[in-house]
Amino acid sequence: MIAALVMAIAVSGDLPLADPEKEARAQSLMREIRCVVCENEPVSQSTADIAVDMRRVIRQQVMEGDTNDEVRKYFSDRYGQFVLFRPPVTGLGLLLWVFPFLLLLGAGGAIAARLSRTRKKHLAPLADDQVDDSAR
Amino acid sequence: MIAELGHLLAFLALASAASQSLLGFTTGGVALRRLSIATGVLTFAAFLCLIYAFVTLDFSVWAVAHYASSLQPIIYRVAAAWGNHEGSMLLWCLIMSGYGAAAAIFMRADVLRDRALGVQGLLTTASLVYLLFASSPFARLFPAPLDGGGLNPLLQDPTVALHPPMLYLGYVGMSFVFSIAAAGLINGKIDREWAKRTRPWVLVAWSALTIGIALGAIWAYYELGWGGWWFWDPVENASFMPWLVGAALIHSLIVTEKRGGMAAWTVFLAVLAFCLSMLGTFLVRSGVMTSVHAFAVDPKRGLILLAGLTIAGASALALYAWRAPKLMAGPEFDPVSREGALVLNNLFLSVGAALVLIGTVTPMFAQALNISISIGEPYFQLTFAPMMAVLLLFLPLAQQATWRRAEISPLVRRLWPAALIALVASVAAYFVVGKSIWIVPGVLVGLWVVLGVGTDFAKRVGPGGLGRVFRLPLSVWGMTLAHIGIGLFVIGATTETVARQERTFALGPGQSAHMFNWDFRFDGVSDGDGPNYYATRANISITHDGKTTIIHPEKRFYSVASTSTTEVSIRKTLEGDVYVALGDTLRDEPGVWRIRIAKHPLIDWVWGGALLIALGGFMSLASRIRRRERVTEAAAETPPAVATGDGGEPAGATA
Numbered sequence: 001m002i003a004a005l006v007m008a009i010a011v012s013g014d015l016p017l018a019d020p021e022k023e024a025r026a027q028s029l030m031r032e033i034r035c036v037v038c039e040n041e042p043v044s045q046s047t048a049d050i051a052v053d054m055r056r057v058i059r060q061q062v063m064e065g066d067t068n069d070e071v072r073k074y075f076s077d078r079y080g081q082f083v084l085f086r087p088p089v090t091g092l093g094l095l096l097w098v099f100p101f102l103l104l105l106g107a108g109g110a111i112a113a114r115l116s117r118t119r120k121k122h123l124a125p126l127a128d129d130q131v132d133d134s135a136r
Numbered sequence: 137m138i139a140e141l142g143h144l145l146a147f148l149a150l151a152s153a154a155s156q157s158l159l160g161f162t163t164g165g166v167a168l169r170r171l172s173i174a175t176g177v178l179t180f181a182a183f184l185c186l187i188y189a190f191v192t193l194d195f196s197v198w199a200v201a202h203y204a205s206s207l208q209p210i211i212y213r214v215a216a217a218w219g220n221h222e223g224s225m226l227l228w229c230l231i232m233s234g235y236g237a238a239a240a241i242f243m244r245a246d247v248l249r250d251r252a253l254g255v256q257g258l259l260t261t262a263s264l265v266y267l268l269f270a271s272s273p274f275a276r277l278f279p280a281p282l283d284g285g286g287l288n289p290l291l292q293d294p295t296v297a298l299h300p301p302m303l304y305l306g307y308v309g310m311s312f313v314f315s316i317a318a319a320g321l322i323n324g325k326i327d328r329e330w331a332k333r334t335r336p337w338v339l340v341a342w343s344a345l346t347i348g349i350a351l352g353a354i355w356a357y358y359e360l361g362w363g364g365w366w367f368w369d370p371v372e373n374a375s376f377m378p379w380l381v382g383a384a385l386i387h388s389l390i391v392t393e394k395r396g397g398m399a400a401w402t403v404f405l406a407v408l409a410f411c412l413s414m415l416g417t418f419l420v421r422s423g424v425m426t427s428v429h430a431f432a433v434d435p436k437r438g439l440i441l442l443a444g445l446t447i448a449g450a451s452a453l454a455l456y457a458w459r460a461p462k463l464m465a466g467p468e469f470d471p472v473s474r475e476g477a478l479v480l481n482n483l484f485l486s487v488g489a490a491l492v493l494i495g496t497v498t499p500m501f502a503q504a505l506n507i508s509i510s511i512g513e514p515y516f517q518l519t520f521a522p523m524m525a526v527l528l529l530f531l532p533l534a535q536q537a538t539w540r541r542a543e544i545s546p547l548v549r550r551l552w553p554a555a556l557i558a559l560v561a562s563v564a565a566y567f568v569v570g571k572s573i574w575i576v577p578g579v580l581v582g583l584w585v586v587l588g589v590g591t592d593f594a595k596r597v598g599p600g601g602l603g604r605v606f607r608l609p610l611s612v613w614g615m616t617l618a619h620i621g622i623g624l625f626v627i628g629a630t631t632e633t634v635a636r637q638e639r640t641f642a643l644g645p646g647q648s649a650h651m652f653n654w655d656f657r658f659d660g661v662s663d664g665d666g667p668n669y670y671a672t673r674a675n676i677s678i679t680h681d682g683k684t685t686i687i688h689p690e691k692r693f694y695s696v697a698s699t700s701t702t703e704v705s706i707r708k709t710l711e712g713d714v715y716v717a718l719g720d721t722l723r724d725e726p727g728v729w730r731i732r733i734a735k736h737p738l739i740d741w742v743w744g745g746a747l748l749i750a751l752g753g754f755m756s757l758a759s760r761i762r763r764r765e766r767v768t769e770a771a772a773e774t775p776p777a778v779a780t781g782d783g784g785e786p787a788g789a790t791a
Contacts, residue, residue, distance in 0.1 A: 014640040014719065014730055024571070027638065032514045040369050042512070045362040047720075085512025092507065096498060100491040100519050108483055115471040115479075123470055125538035131394045 014052060017063050026062040029071055030055055032085045042085060139197045142185025143274040146226070146264060149178035153233065153260040160254020164247070169240045172253045175260060176237025179230045183217075186226055186273050190217040196280035199223055199273045205286035205696050207668030215297035216287040221421065221437075222273035224300060228417075229263045231304045235312040235337070236260060248330065251319030252312070259311050262444055270440055286668065289694035289701050293359055299351040303375060306345020307417070310378055310410040312337050313385070317406035318452055321459045326399040331392035334406065336760045338389060342382035343753030349375050350746035361702030361717045363636065363734050365742065368516045373496040374416030377489050381409045384485035386753075387478050395539065397466020397475060401482065404460070407452045412489070414445040419496070470541040477534030477542075484527035491520055517633075525581045528626065531619060532588020536595070550595065554587035569635045569737075578630025585623030589616055610759030618752025621745045628741025632712070638734035640719065644727050651733050654714060655679040658731060661718075669694045671703075674718045674729065678707065689718040689731075712737035 017023040030044035035051040043051040043058070054075075061071045075083045087093040152175040159168040186199075190213045195201045203220040204213050218227040236256040243249040267273075291297070316337060320330045352372070357365040366372060385405040391398045418441040469475040495511045502509050532554065533547055562580035569575050593616045597604050641649040645660035659675040669692040677686045687705035694701070707714040712735060719730030 014732075015642060016639050023639075032512065034510050034512070040367070042367075045360065045364060080508050082508040082510050085510050086514035087509050087511050092502070093509065096494070096511070096515070097519065099494060100487060100523065103490060104483070104487045104523065107487060111479060111483060112471070115476065118468070120468055120470040120541065123468070123541040125473075125542060126540045127538055131539050 014055065017059055019063075022062050023059075025068065026055075026059045029058050029062070029068060033058065033072070033075055034083050034085055036079055036083060138185050138188050138192075139194060139274045139276065142182045142189070143268075143272065145178050145182035145185060146229075146268055146272075146274070149175055149182060149229070149233065150261060150264040150268060152178055153236075153257050153264055155257075156236070157254050157257030157261055160250050160252075160257050164245070164250030164253075168250055168253055169245065172240035172257070173237045175257070176230075176233040179226075179233040179260075179264075183226055183230045186223060187214055187217045189274075190214060190223075193284070195282070195284050196276055196278070197273075198275045198277040201277050201281050201284045203285060203287050205284045205668065207696060208286055208292070209667050211294070211297065212287055212292050215291070217273075218300050219287045219291050219297075220273075222267075222271045222275075224304075225263070225267045225271050226273050227300065227304055228308055229260065229267055231301075231308040232256070232263055232311050233260045235309055236315075239312060239316075239337075243333065247323055248316070248319050248325075248333065251322050252316040255315035255318045256312055259315065259448065262448075266440055266444065270437055283696075286694070286696040289669070289692070289697050289699045290359060292668075292694075292701075293355060295351050296355040296359070299348060299355060301348075302344050302351055303348030306341050306343075306348050306382075307375065307378060307413045309337070309341025309344060310382065310413045313341060313406050314410035314448075314452065317403045318455060320403060321452075321455045324459055324462065326392070326403045326459075326463050328393055328396045331389050331399075331402065335386070335389045335393060336757055338382060338385050338406070338409075339753050339757040339760070342379070342386060343750045343757070345375065345379050345382060346746060346750040346753065349379060350743060350750070353746075354743060357736075357739070358704055358706060359701070361704055362732070363638070363704075363715050363717075363736055365739075368495070368511075368513050370496045371420050373492050374419050377412040377416065377492050377496075378409050380485050380489040380492065381405055381412055384482045384489070385409055387481045387485075391466070391475055391478050395466050395469070395475060396464070397469070398479070398482075399463045399466065400460040403463075404456060405482075405486075407449075407456060411445065411449045411452070412493075414441070414448065418442055418445055467540075469539070472537070472544065473542045474534065474537045474539045477530060477537050480530055481527065481534065484523060488520060488523055488527075491523070492516070495519075522577075525577055525626075528581045528585050528622065531585050531622075532592065535589060535592045535615070535619065551588055551591060554591050555584060557587055558584035565631075569631065572634045575630060575634045578634070579627055582623045582625075582627030582630065585626065586620050589619045589623065592616070610755050614752045614754075614756030614759060616752070617755060618749045621748025621750075621752060623745070624741045624748065625745025628738040628745055631738040632736055632742060635737050636734060638732060640730055640732045642722060642725075642728050643731050644725070644729075649731065649733060652714075652735055653680065656716070656731070656733060658729070660727075661729065664688075664690070666692065668696060669701075672718070674731065676705070676716060676731070678714075678716075687716060689716045691718050691720075708740070711735075713739050 017026060027044065031042050033043050033054065035041045035043045035046035035048055035054065037048050037050050038046045041051075043054045057074075058071060061074065066074075072084055072086070081088055081093075087096050089097055152171055156168065156171040156175055159165075159171060189197045189200050190204050191210060193200060193204055193206055193213070195204075199217075199220055199222045203216045203223070208216065217223045233256075236253055239249065239256065240253060243252070313334065316330075316334050320326045320334075349372075352375075353365040356367070357363060385402065388398050388402040388405060392402045418438065421437060421441060466475075495515055499509055499511055532551055536547055536550065558580050561583050562576045562578075565579040566573065566576050593612070596608060596612055637652070639649075639651060641656075643649060643656075643658040645658060648655055648657040650656070655678065657677045657679070659677065661672050661674050664671040664673045671690045671692045673688045673690045675686060675688060677684050685707070687707070689705040690703040692701045692703060693699075702717050704715055704717040706716075715732075715734040715736055717732040717734075719732055722728045722730065
């Protein structure tokens, strides 16, 4: 009886938490924390022993009420930024996050500036078939 | 003996390819056509020799000894021929020379074709030199072993056997797009005619690439045993970058073909697509990153690949820099127009490709600076996905905008019902599916695209009704199907990502698990052996709605490679897949097994969407072929005027 109770409380690497919301949160964390001995795999999909361990730690911490950031920090403190598939939002990482949007705004702005300087209201619209007809 | 024959044939192909490039830049003509076809045929014959060596298990050939084994079923011996670095390089050469041969057969003979075949000959020569001198699949091994190592068991699967040929058909197909772009630049003519003749090649390559990527995703989904299908792994990104640039190219080619605009940008994309294919190959094969695709990692090969990439890319860009300023700008257009919308499409798709490139190479550069970071799913979900969502919001509007200048108000009048339905449905989806707020933008964008494209299609059909549906041009069908495919894909991918559920149970014989109104009773495991593996098969009866079926998810152990794989069982339902995988037995309780049960909602929408995209591409291609016949007929009626129309001038005479 007591053994059964202990088993129910102890967090196993691969058995889910009782609270579905916490379990979902744990699973989403497992998808962004990297298995440290595998090739490019998050712990959620690895069969390595250490990944099983890492899954257990994640479930344990989520069950104890740690926030996502606390769990991430726990792992990055031990294994470095490498362990997080989500790059940090500081330093070089910040550049990484904003660069695509800067590029989009920059290139888009340049194109928009060039095109809108020359709005051509006088042009008559051309339907698809008119364009096809004029094609060789 | 056959291996030596293959080696000889590959050398002959090399000689043929070298002469092809020589003739391509000089006299051209019938001899060039014959040589280009010969290059393709010789490479194909060499490839057949390699397959023969694999099928007959000639273990004195190094590649056979390493990647085939006598226990392997025959189809996987064939697949093993390209399931290794050397063989896949021969496949690369085959597809490259095959595109050359196809162009020699299908393209009208003129200076553009000649130069394109010349450039393709150069690329093929370089590839064959690399093959023969740095990674020959025909190298012998002495003494020959009694049996071989066998294909990586994970790759012993029908889907993934077809994945490399399809992927290469796309990836390497971009080489001919590159060649025809270079040829156009050499001739100094990037015009409507050039665009018209380039487009079919982009469509073939890009549609094949779509299927190749989808096959890889499907394989990952059911073979790796945990149900994911896209990981934003560098290897996947390597194939996704040319796909994105190819998609941008297909759209910018429309502007160049229909209006003569965006010529410089279009030809730049055509060059870029193949450069990204080569970059991808370099990343995968050089060993700068590790993955299931990095079969034989060798820094020397990486350097050669990098050199090839640099030479091809730099010379194309130099050619481009020389010619691009002289290319004529197209006719003017208002920003609010079909042209404007297609510029927007190209902006987003190229920034998207740049984003994927940055996300892929940054960790490698950071590593060189001793900074260790990883970039994966969360990054791309928060950057790439919203960017593409914004792009797709414009899609239905773009499809209906008129050329040169478009009126907004008729579009709004026509499309507001689609927008309203998509909005309501996306909010409803949140309440039905729940889980995450991300479902709302996904369903909104996807449904808006599907309904908006449907509205456009209905308008094109017009009041004529059903009879007109099948008389619409194939190009309209192609566009409609591909765009509906994108919409369905977005709905499927978002729903699957947000609402997938999984649970692992520890079950002893006779115990049951209950999940989403399904009962799973575990009846223990039994042994089952395959040709080259031992299997542990679980017996699980599933009861749902009073109906019981029995499934057998497996774990396989491949003794030659000493690797285990999982074979999952998948039950298809209307809502999605119920996915059951057998895990390990518990260490302290041998009769109890871990069984992973998951539900992947709307996963078939993801596959179906990708398939529709490829189908749309192939239909647009078919419309080209049909039109070409019609043009040829017309030309036959009035021969002299058309025949001397273009070509003929020496290279570079017209700019």
